[in-house]
Amino acid sequence: MTAPERAARTAEADALCARAYTDSGGSDVGAALVAVGGYGRSELAPHSDLDVVLVSDVGVDLGDLAHKIWYPLWDSGSKIDHSVRTLPEMLTAAEADLRVASGLLDLRHLAGDPNLTLRLRTTMLASWRKDAKERLPALHEMVRSRHELIGELAHLSVPDLKESEGGLRDATVLRGMVATWLVDVPHVDLERCRLALLDVRDVVHDTAGRATERITPEMWADLAQALGLPDERAAQVHVRELGRRLTHLSRLAWRRVDAVLARPAAVGARRPSLEPVAAGVALSSGEIVLDKKARPAEDPVLLLRAAVAAAERDVVLAPATAARLVRECSALPDPWPAEARQLLVRLLASGRSLLGVWETLEETGALTGFLPEWERVRLLPHASVIHRFTVDRHVIETCIEASSLIRGVARPDVLMVSALLHDIGKGGLTEHSVAGEPIARTIATRVGFDPECVELIALLVRWHLLLAETATTRDPDDPATIDLVTSRIGSVEAVQLLGALTEADARATSAKAWSSWRSGLIRDLARRAHAALDTGACVPPIQSDEVPIPPALGVDAVHISVEPVPEGARVTTIALDRVGLLADLAAMFALQRSTVRAARVWAQGDHGVSVWEVAGADLEPAILRQKYDAILDGRLDPSHRLRPSAGAALAPTVVVRPEASEQATVLEVRTADRPGVVYLVCAALARLDVAVRSAHLATLGPQAVDVFYLQEPSAGALSETRAAEAAHAVREALTGPATTT
Amino acid sequence: MKLITAVIKPHKWEDVRVALESVGVTGMTVSEVSGYGRQKGHTEVYRGAEYDIALVPKIRLEVVVSDEDVEAIVSAIQASASTGRIGDGKVWVAPLDSVLRVRTGDRDDAAI
Numbered sequence: 001m002t003a004p005e006r007a008a009r010t011a012e013a014d015a016l017c018a019r020a021y022t023d024s025g026g027s028d029v030g031a032a033l034v035a036v037g038g039y040g041r042s043e044l045a046p047h048s049d050l051d052v053v054l055v056s057d058v059g060v061d062l063g064d065l066a067h068k069i070w071y072p073l074w075d076s077g078s079k080i081d082h083s084v085r086t087l088p089e090m091l092t093a094a095e096a097d098l099r100v101a102s103g104l105l106d107l108r109h110l111a112g113d114p115n116l117t118l119r120l121r122t123t124m125l126a127s128w129r130k131d132a133k134e135r136l137p138a139l140h141e142m143v144r145s146r147h148e149l150i151g152e153l154a155h156l157s158v159p160d161l162k163e164s165e166g167g168l169r170d171a172t173v174l175r176g177m178v179a180t181w182l183v184d185v186p187h188v189d190l191e192r193c194r195l196a197l198l199d200v201r202d203v204v205h206d207t208a209g210r211a212t213e214r215i216t217p218e219m220w221a222d223l224a225q226a227l228g229l230p231d232e233r234a235a236q237v238h239v240r241e242l243g244r245r246l247t248h249l250s251r252l253a254w255r256r257v258d259a260v261l262a263r264p265a266a267v268g269a270r271r272p273s274l275e276p277v278a279a280g281v282a283l284s285s286g287e288i289v290l291d292k293k294a295r296p297a298e299d300p301v302l303l304l305r306a307a308v309a310a311a312e313r314d315v316v317l318a319p320a321t322a323a324r325l326v327r328e329c330s331a332l333p334d335p336w337p338a339e340a341r342q343l344l345v346r347l348l349a350s351g352r353s354l355l356g357v358w359e360t361l362e363e364t365g366a367l368t369g370f371l372p373e374w375e376r377v378r379l380l381p382h383a384s385v386i387h388r389f390t391v392d393r394h395v396i397e398t399c400i401e402a403s404s405l406i407r408g409v410a411r412p413d414v415l416m417v418s419a420l421l422h423d424i425g426k427g428g429l430t431e432h433s434v435a436g437e438p439i440a441r442t443i444a445t446r447v448g449f450d451p452e453c454v455e456l457i458a459l460l461v462r463w464h465l466l467l468a469e470t471a472t473t474r475d476p477d478d479p480a481t482i483d484l485v486t487s488r489i490g491s492v493e494a495v496q497l498l499g500a501l502t503e504a505d506a507r508a509t510s511a512k513a514w515s516s517w518r519s520g521l522i523r524d525l526a527r528r529a530h531a532a533l534d535t536g537a538c539v540p541p542i543q544s545d546e547v548p549i550p551p552a553l554g555v556d557a558v559h560i561s562v563e564p565v566p567e568g569a570r571v572t573t574i575a576l577d578r579v580g581l582l583a584d585l586a587a588m589f590a591l592q593r594s595t596v597r598a599a600r601v602w603a604q605g606d607h608g609v610s611v612w613e614v615a616g617a618d619l620e621p622a623i624l625r626q627k628y629d630a631i632l633d634g635r636l637d638p639s640h641r642l643r644p645s646a647g648a649a650l651a652p653t654v655v656v657r658p659e660a661s662e663q664a665t666v667l668e669v670r671t672a673d674r675p676g677v678v679y680l681v682c683a684a685l686a687r688l689d690v691a692v693r694s695a696h697l698a699t700l701g702p703q704a705v706d707v708f709y710l711q712e713p714s715a716g717a718l719s720e721t722r723a724a725e726a727a728h729a730v731r732e733a734l735t736g737p738a739t740t741t
Numbered sequence: 742m743k744l745i746t747a748v749i750k751p752h753k754w755e756d757v758r759v760a761l762e763s764v765g766v767t768g769m770t771v772s773e774v775s776g777y778g779r780q781k782g783h784t785e786v787y788r789g790a791e792y793d794i795a796l797v798p799k800i801r802l803e804v805v806v807s808d809e810d811v812e813a814i815v816s817a818i819q820a821s822a823s824t825g826r827i828g829d830g831k832v833w834v835a836p837l838d839s840v841l842r843v844r845t846g847d848r849d850d851a852a853i
Contacts, residue, residue: 472751472752473752473755474752475750475752475824476752477824477826477828478824515773516775517773517774517775518773518798520775520796520798521751521798
């Protein structure tokens with residue numbers, strides 16, 4: 001089944017139509033028979049209809065010509081879809097209905113007056129171009145609703161070659177978009193995929209013996225044989241890859257259309273504007289590209305940085321940029337540096353926009369570079385009918401679901417990487433969670449997690465089905481059931497992570513897998529396991545080193561020293577302790593645009609000592625001191641410059657942990673990592689006259705996980721009311737102004 | 742003819758299915774349901790937050806049987822679904838006027 005066979009079928013049909021027209025006495029002037037749609041493109045499948053229109057000029061009387069033409073066509077056994085219209089009627093019909101307009105873009109002369117066909121074609125195309133800016137949004141809406149209704153060719157269990165996202169209709173729409181001259185797409189790639197899908201459709205028609213576009217499960221073997229592929233799996237991968245590629249091209253083209261339509265009318269010369277968004281990475285016309293400072297050969301993390309910049313802004317990672325980075329970026333070292341690990345986690349936790357960026361990474365071969373194990377699950381169909389998607393897409397959907405659950409776990413980085421790897425063992429004969437455990441361990445080690453986290457990730461992958469299976473098959477009231485869970489998942493932290501992973505996995509599977517009935521059973525089991533393991537002490541203990549205090553440190557003075565450490569600097573500050581000291585220091589770092597990775601704070605006599613781990617090695621103590629002085633003098637107002645933005649995607653969680661310490665009240669804060677988080681928390685506490693005796697700050701991917709030990713200025717833990725007040729104030733400070741509608 | 746309806750604990754479903762097969766029941770309707778009986782709903786406190794456990798997940802199964810098989814089937818369900826603890830569930834039997842097998846048009850006992 002190839003293009004020559006389609007051409008032969010088309011030539012045969014053309015001859016039939018031309019003969020019918022001539023035999024019926026059709027004129028060579030003022031009337032013409034034209035082919036539209038797939039027939040117009042000369043792409044007849046074995047059981048396709050012949051879409052033909054008998055078109056006439058205004059004032060030309062066709063008489064009973066139409067009937068004379070259609071009868072021999074019907075008699076030949078062909079299925080014809082026919083109409084009779086004047087040229088103005090055709091233009092009106094095309095203006096009124098996008099589907100008609102789209103079909104007429106491919107019209108082709110069959111018989112009669114060639115000048116009329118040429119005039120119709122030229123007028124049609126000119127009108128299409130002229131009205132493109134008005135018509136494309138409506139076309140996009142039509143395409144979107146079709147995609148929502150049908151699903152994706154790459155992932156449907158019974159794919160529809162024509163109507164699904166990434167199917168033949170999308171390829172035709174893409175050609176129509178190119179015809180507007182507003183956007184362009186990679187033509188070679190588009191044609192390769194389109195022709196290959198047409199080959200598949202020919203086989204499907206032949207196998208089914210009728211005009212169907214749906215590939216039912218039993219057809220895969222015939223498809224493999226006809227296409228010269230080794231087996232059913234290879235046939236599935238072949239078709240789904242074509243669908244995925246077309247989906248990608250289609251999404252890219254629509255993004256470009258949106259950018260063109262959103263762009264204001266150009267005034268004077270238009271220059272590309274580059275807005276820097278990260279080191280070496282810039283935003284240009286809604287796409288992430290490299291800036292002129294980028295040095296791919298010396299910066300192995302650049303690809304991940306560009307991917308995160310695109311995903312977190314919900315914009316396109318320009319495929320050409322990704323392809324260049326794949327070619328030119330040096331390989332990531334083994335293990336990865338901390339920045340690469342953090343970026344991977346942020347990418348995975350970027351929510352729904354992960355999907356497009358991940359597809360670009362896969363399309364360009366970037367994934368094979370940093371996650372070669374991905375090949376195991378790429379386009380792998382699921383064995384169970386409960387799954388909506390192929391394994392790779394399911395994994396990405398799991399990450400998207402997990403990204404909304406990170407506030408509920410202490411280690412969002414572990415959750416996100418476990419979500420990515422939970423099904424990595426699929427595709428073999430061994431039970432996939434068993435097969436996946438060692439693979440996950442290898443990947444997590446390479447990504448640069450410490451051994452404890454590597455084991456936690458391996459544990460989660462190994463037992464990711466434990467809660468769901470146990471909850472529905474074992475008696476939750478039986479102590480042995482809880483023992484079974486706790487013997488495998490030995491800590492509160494791991495149970496929380498497993499609960500979140502189970503929920504994300506089930507939600508990504510299908511609505512049925514996380515029904516209220518099923519989720520109720522699973523949550524109940526997780527709650528019982530949690531209660532059995534919870535010993536109440538899981539916050540880090542207060543660590544206070546003795547540091548030498550510089551003599552004669554004035555009331556408002558601060559001593560700052562900077563020492564370089566791998567991938568950043570360690571800054572130690574010493575000042576006379578006071579309520580609000582930590583807020584001012586945090587503001588100093590935030591206004592200096594230094595990313596705080598971790599910090600420890602403690603009181604040493606009358607002095608407050610803090611040690612900050614920050615990104616960037618080029619920090620000058622003198623400059624930091626100037627910032628600090630400016631904040632203290634009121635020349636810099638951090639409360640204005642560091643105020644939270646409205647409408648954050650995930651609300652922060654602020655929890656008082658009364659059981660954690662007897663000398664202090666422990667406040668645990670989980671919130672989006674952004675400049676000024678520590679300042680906002682400390683300033684809110686200072687306003688309540690609450691002293692921060694110690695703080696443990698950590699950034700885990702997109703989430704800051706900060707623990708503050710609070711005391712009254714006169715020492716001693718906060719009362720229950722004061723602790724609730726403090727938590728409320730912190731929550732309010734982090735949430736920002738309420739959005740109004 | 743009778744309709745036997747049983748509401749049981751979810752983890753007991755597999756045991757009940759095996760028991761019913763052993764007494765000759767070859768088909769049934771199974772649903773995932775939620776409800777409460779004498780055990781009532783209750784509230785649990787978990788990490789400082791209250792969780793309302795008003796509705797307890799259960800499995801509901803329905804079997805249509807001939808009158809003479811009722812006792813054996815009810816006994817099989819009771820024996821296999823029991824844990825001796827509160828919340829084990831209920832079984833009830835209701836009379837049926839008529840049964841029709843859609844495919845063949847068979848009626849009543851012939852349709853069971």
